[in-house]
Amino acid sequence: MLKDRYDVVVVGGGPGGSSAARTLAEKGLDVLLLEKRPSIGSEKRCAEGLSIGSLKMIKEKMGKIPRKCIAQMVNGAIIYAPNGKEVLIDFGEDAGAIMERKIFDKWLAAQAAKAGAHVQAKTEVVDVIKKNDFVSGVIAKFEGEIYNIEAKVVVAADGVESTVARKAGLNTTNKLINIDSGFQYEMCNLKMRDPKKIELWFGNEVAPRGYVWIFPKGKDVANVGVGVAMTDKPAKYYLDKFIEDNPKIFSRASILEVNAGGIPVGGFLKNMVLNGLVVVGDAAHQVNPIHGGGMKEATIAGMIAGEVIAKSIKKGDVSQKSLSEYNKKWWDKRGKKLQKIQNLREVVEKLSDEDFNMLAETLTGDDLMEFSRGNRFFKLGKILMKKPNLISLARKLI
Numbered sequence: 568m569l570k571d572r573y574d575v576v577v578v579g580g581g582p583g584g585s586s587a588a589r590t591l592a593e594k595g596l597d598v599l600l601l602e603k604r605p606s607i608g609s610e611k612r613c614a615e616g617l618s619i620g621s622l623k624m625i626k627e628k629m630g631k632i633p634r635k636c637i638a639q640m641v642n643g644a645i646i647y648a649p650n651g652k653e654v655l656i657d658f659g660e661d662a663g664a665i666m667e668r669k670i671f672d673k674w675l676a677a678q679a680a681k682a683g684a685h686v687q688a689k690t691e692v693v694d695v696i697k698k699n700d701f702v703s704g705v706i707a708k709f710e711g712e713i714y715n716i717e718a719k720v721v722v723a724a725d726g727v728e729s730t731v732a733r734k735a736g737l738n739t740t741n742k743l744i745n746i747d748s749g750f751q752y753e754m755c756n757l758k759m760r761d762p763k764k765i766e767l768w769f770g771n772e773v774a775p776r777g778y779v780w781i782f783p784k785g786k787d788v789a790n791v792g793v794g795v796a797m798t799d800k801p802a803k804y805y806l807d808k809f810i811e812d813n814p815k816i817f818s819r820a821s822i823l824e825v826n827a828g829g830i831p832v833g834g835f836l837k838n839m840v841l842n843g844l845v846v847v848g849d850a851a852h853q854v855n856p857i858h859g860g861g862m863k864e865a866t867i868a869g870m871i872a873g874e875v876i877a878k879s880i881k882k883g884d885v886s887q888k889s890l891s892e893y894n895k896k897w898w899d900k901r902g903k904k905l906q907k908i909q910n911l912r913e914v915v916e917k918l919s920d921e922d923f924n925m926l927a928e929t930l931t932g933d934d935l936m937e938f939s940r941g942n943r944f945f946k947l948g949k950i951l952m953k954k955p956n957l958i959s960l961a962r963k964l965i
């Protein structure tokens with residue numbers, strides 16, 4: 568089944584790996600996509616939220632998304648400040664989706680296969696092969712058997728706990744301050760206010776540096792989770808407390824699935840390539856630092872990586888210098904924007920609950936949407952300027 572040589576081996580069957588594999592296969596390269604889990608996409612480590620813009624982008628690059636990949640379309644959000652004040656965002660039309668990742672990720676991988684890539688689940692890459700300072704393949708394990716597979720380029724799309732890049736010699740270690748801890752239950756029998764709206768709760772008591780979310784997947788089913796900075800208490804503590812404190816929503820709820828995982832919310836890498844190696848997605852910390860969404864970022868990075876790798880292979884030069892065009896393209900297309908959003912995150916995480924309450928009085932839902940996209944920082948800076956103790960923070964935004 569597995570050959571001993573491919574043009575490119577992609578490690579990891581998430582959105583980053585599938586997008587890279589599809590782009591490469593479309594360009595006529597011989598591609599192998601390896602996923603260590605027996606079933607691509609499950610168990611999820613994700614709240615499964617995607618904006619309508621991201622859905623459109625993925626559709627353009629990966630093909631028309633089948634309805635079964637989407638659990639529920641949503642048309643807005645209800646955001647709660649620590650004092651309970653609400654900010655309502657109502658688009659009046661579909662503005663995002665809560666996906667069904669166990670179906671969506673499989674579909675993404677199938678799109679790569681359709682383009683010509685060979686996809687294989689339950690195959691773990693246990694090491695990389697290096698020759699003359701070039702990464703030249705992987706050692707993989709499938710059903711107890713070891714395979715030595717050569718490749719001109721290896722793509723490390725192996726997620727937040729990535730080992731492939733480090734084994735190849737690229738230090739991708741992130742600072743603890745840039746990693747949020749996520750914990751989530753998929754629950755049923757919930758009493759949501761409006762199952763077409765996501766709900767978010769902010770505050771240093773509820774979720775230090777992060778937020779609690781309810782992402783509805785149906786009338787009474789939702790992903791209920793929390794992302795928090797690494798503190799002395801685990802994320803599960805905050806989620807369980809929130810559930811206990813909100814019997815109106817949860818008194819009859821049951822837990823269908825438990826998900827946990829780290830979320831890199833910053834620490835973008837200047838260099839993401841070596842001779843014969845490219846890193847994409849969570850493995851390269853490519854996540855929106857404010858809301859923690861990474862499916863879109865991984866898909867974009869996979870595409871850029873695929874284009875640069877195909878070009879490098881065509882010209883017969885897979886050196887770090889040639890592949891570093893990926894660094895430049897990614898930083899131009901996404902990195903600069905995401906870095907700005909990381910700066911915003913660093914400001915927001917210093918705000919007290921009182922500051923959050925003040926912002927909830929002043930800001931509109933539209934403002935909040937724009938902040939998460941890396942826009943309108945000037946407006947936020949001007950509001951913070953009004954409070955003497957926040958002037959130095961505000962200057963970072965103006």
Ligand SMILES: Cc1cc2nc3c(=O)[nH]c(=O)nc-3n(C[C@H](O)[C@H](O)[C@H](O)COP(=O)(O)OP(=O)(O)OC[C@H]3O[C@@H](n4cnc5c(N)ncnc54)[C@H](O)[C@@H]3O)c2cc1C
Nearest residue numbers: 579581582583603614615616692726749828848849861862
């Ligand atoms: C609690 C939580 C909630 C989140 N909510 C959202 C959200 O609502 N929206 C959003 O857009 N993002 C969200 N994210 C982030 C999102 O899940 C990731 O950013 C996204 O999946 C990254 O895609 P990826 O392809 O880089 O990595 P992944 O999707 O993690 O895929 C990496 C794959 O590599 C495989 N792998 C790892 N090592 C090996 C190996 N050695 N050999 C073979 N295979 C290997 C893994 O099994 C995995 O399937 C959330 C994350 C968490 C933890």
